[in-house]
Amino acid sequence: MAQRPYIVGNWKMNGNRAMLSEARAIDRAAQRHMKTEVAIAPPYTLIHAVHREAEQIAVGAQDCHPGEEGAHTGDISATMLADAGAKFVILGHSERRTAHAESNELVREKAESVLAAGMRVIMCCGEDEKTRDAGKAEKFVLGQLRASLPEFQNAAEQLTVAYEPIWAIGTGKTATVEDIEAMHKAIRGLLVELFGEEQGGEVRILYGGSVKPENAREILGAAEVGGALVGGASLTADSFMGIALAA
Numbered sequence: 001m002a003q004r005p006y007i008v009g010n011w012k013m014n015g016n017r018a019m020l021s022e023a024r025a026i027d028r029a030a031q032r033h034m035k036t037e038v039a040i041a042p043p044y045t046l047i048h049a050v051h052r053e054a055e056q057i058a059v060g061a062q063d064c065h066p067g068e069e070g071a072h073t074g075d076i077s078a079t080m081l082a083d084a085g086a087k088f089v090i091l092g093h094s095e096r097r098t099a100h101a102e103s104n105e106l107v108r109e110k111a112e113s114v115l116a117a118g119m120r121v122i123m124c125c126g127e128d129e130k131t132r133d134a135g136k137a138e139k140f141v142l143g144q145l146r147a148s149l150p151e152f153q154n155a156a157e158q159l160t161v162a163y164e165p166i167w168a169i170g171t172g173k174t175a176t177v178e179d180i181e182a183m184h185k186a187i188r189g190l191l192v193e194l195f196g197e198e199q200g201g202e203v204r205i206l207y208g209g210s211v212k213p214e215n216a217r218e219i220l221g222a223a224e225v226g227g228a229l230v231g232g233a234s235l236t237a238d239s240f241m242g243i244a245l246a247a
């Protein structure tokens with residue numbers, strides 16, 4: 001059965017309690033557009049508050065520690081996030097892979113802890129501009145995914161992949177529809193190889209990188225695009241829901 005389009009907002013290190021009004025507005029709008037699945041990943045400090053107030057949208061986190069508890073000052077475990085109301089965790093985002101030197105192995109361990117805590121994984125992947133210009137984008141992205149993905153009991157339900165070319169994140173540049181379709185098709189091939197036709201064929205593959213209401217219809221209409229991971233444009237209900245409506 002085909003899954004609903006999935007539009008996920010990544011608030012990154014933005015948002016305080018005053019921004020809960022945006023989350024409420026997103027939730028109200030999502031109740032009127034049930035054909036699209038809408039979710040947001042606010043900073044840790046807002047997860048529980050959004051969870052308590054939201055009726056329709058799911059709330060998730062932007063990262064977690066791979067361990068369950070212990071002497072890890074400043075870290076948050078997957079079980080803590082689930083306890084706060086998180087339903088999914090975004091992992092392997094390029095900003096974490098770059099600024100925190102996260103390896104594929106670490107990302108995979110984190111994914112295992114997310115699954116053990118009963119949440120879903122949004123696994124990010126994407127190449128930088130140099131890799132694309134060298135014609136190696138597909139090989140790089142598939143290698144990154146192969147090394148970052150854990151085993152799943154039910155990949156179609158537990159996993160979402162987000163293809164986010166690094167050079168398109170927060171830059172205003174977006175990949176062409178042809179490039180997006182080619183990469184998503186290659187990712188689909190890998191998912192079918194890893195999880196079989198039935199499961200691998202159902203995993204949603206999101207596109208991320210400067211998605212806005214103005215370009216959402218074209219991007220979301222592309223083959224194998226099951227939704228979007230949205231950064232900057234997810235910070236206001238108007239622009240975020242403009243994207244969700246285009247799905």
Ligand code: PEP
Binds near residue numbers: 010168208
């Ligand atoms: C992101 O960082 O996940 C992202 C897609 O950001 P933006 O939409 O701002 O490019």
